[in-house]
Amino acid sequence: xxxxxxxxxxxxxxxxxxxxxxxxxAFRFGEVSGTVAISSDSEKSEGNEFQAGExxxxxxxxxxxxMISEVYYNPSDGDNFEFIKLYNPTSDDIDLFKEAYKLxxxxxEGDGEGMYEFPSGAIIKATNYLIIARKAxxxxxAFEISPDFEWVESDTAVPNMKKYTSWAGGYMDxxxxxxxxxxxxxxxxxxxxxxxxxxxxxxxxxxxxxSGPGNxxxxxxxxxxxxxxxxxFFAGNPTPGI
Numbered sequence: 001x002x003x004x005x006x007x008x009x010x011x012x013x014x015x016x017x018x019x020x021x022x023x024x025x026a027f028r029f030g031e032v033s034g035t036v037a038i039s040s041d042s043e044k045s046e047g048n049e050f051q052a053g054e055x056x057x058x059x060x061x062x063x064x065x066x067m068i069s070e071v072y073y074n075p076s077d078g079d080n081f082e083f084i085k086l087y088n089p090t091s092d093d094i095d096l097f098k099e100a101y102k103l104x105x106x107x108x109e110g111d112g113e114g115m116y117e118f119p120s121g122a123i124i125k126a127t128n129y130l131i132i133a134r135k136a137x138x139x140x141x142a143f144e145i146s147p148d149f150e151w152v153e154s155d156t157a158v159p160n161m162k163k164y165t166s167w168a169g170g171y172m173d174x175x176x177x178x179x180x181x182x183x184x185x186x187x188x189x190x191x192x193x194x195x196x197x198x199x200x201x202x203x204x205x206x207x208x209x210x211s212g213p214g215n216x217x218x219x220x221x222x223x224x225x226x227x228x229x230x231x232x233f234f235a236g237n238p239t240p241g242i
Contacts, residue, residue: 064089064090065089065090065191065192066086066087066088066094066101066124066183066191066192067086067087067088067089067183067192067219067222067223067225068084068085068086068087068181068183068192068193068194068219069085069086069087069129069218069219069222070083070084070085070216070217070218070219070238070239071084071085071174071181071194071196071216071217071233072084072216072217072238072240073174073175073176073179073196073211073216073217074174074176074210074211074212074213074214074215075142075213075214075238076213076214077138077142078138079134079173079174080134080135080138080152080154081133081134081135081138081139081142082133082134082174083131083132083133083134083139083147083238083240084103084131084132084181085129085130085131085132085239085240086103086124086129086130086131086132086183087128087129087219087222087223088124088125088126088127088128088129088130089127089222089223090126090127091126091127092126093123093124093125093126094123094124095122095123096118096122096123096124096130097117097118097119097120097121097122099185099186100117100185100186101117101118101183101184101185101186101191102115102116102117102118102164102167102182102183102184102188103115103116103118103132103161103172103181103182103183103184104116104164104167104168104172104181104182104184105172105173105174105179105180105181105182106167106168106170106172106182107180107182107193107201109167109168109188110167110168111168111170112168112169112170113168113170113171113172113173114151114163114168114170114171114172114173115163115164115167115168115172115182115184116151116161116162116163116164116172117161117162117163117164118149118161118162119149119159119160119161119162121159122148122149122159129242130148130149131147131148131149131240132147132148132149132150132151132161133147133149133150133151133158134150134151134152134172135150135152135154135155136149136150136154136155136157136158137154137155138154139240140155143238143240143241145240145241146158147240149161151171151172152171167184167188175197175198175199176197176210177197177198177210178195178196178197178198178199178206178210179195179196179197179199180193180194180195180199180200180201181193181194181195182201192225194207194217194229194233195207195229196208196210196211196217196229196233197210203227204227204228204229205227205228205229205230205231206229206230207229207230207233208230209230209235210235211235211236212235214237214238215235215236215237215238216235216236216237216238216239217229217233217234217235218233218234218235218236218239219232219233220232220233220234
């Protein structure tokens with residue numbers, strides 16, 4: 001996702017602490033023999049010398065945010081069969097309504113595409129998926145299962161997404177030639193974004209080889225996000241039930 005750089009813990013700057021402790025030993029005992037280990041994750045003694053183990057770099061666990069897992073934007077049977085799938089890689093269930101998440105294809109606040117809020121009761125389970133279809137009735141005809149939500153009303157048994165007009169007043173219509181799909185948090189900050197074809201978003205590389213009719217963009221591996229959609233996503237058969 002844009003702005004979320006994989007951070008690493010780096011070696012601390014402990015030279016100042018070392019100097020202070022060295023001076024303290026010298027003041028009390030008149031001299032210092034050997035080396036004093038400061039801020040080390042491992043220490044060993046050889047004679048009168050202590051040798052500090054090196055601190056390696058450890059990658060922080062950044063898999064704590066929702067991800068857009070799949071975008072089916074070019075169905076062979078028409079736009080009504082479009083769907084988006086989200087994945088929750090965390091160890092906690094997430095209440096999308098209470099946390100005020102939004103999903104849409106409008107990348108600029110105030111422009112004319114679509115952005116939607118989740119309805120009350122919208123919860124994505126830990127390490128699980130959730131499907132938002134354009135039209136639930138068409139989705140069920142094609143895949144013989146119902147989606148979790150729909151953004152164009154067609155089936156009273158499936159909850160509807162609600163237009164978030166504070167961001168955009170239009171409708172989500174995933175363009176076959178290129179578009180952006182954004183997931184926003186309660187502060188309208190971008191949590192994740194997928195761009196393909198002619199779609200663009202600052203800090204994100206678009207998947208420039210759009211999938212043909214009937215194919216979907218699939219995130220593989222499911223929990224990796226490098227901000228390069230040409231690396232993170234592959235074209236393949238849609239996977240609504242996985």
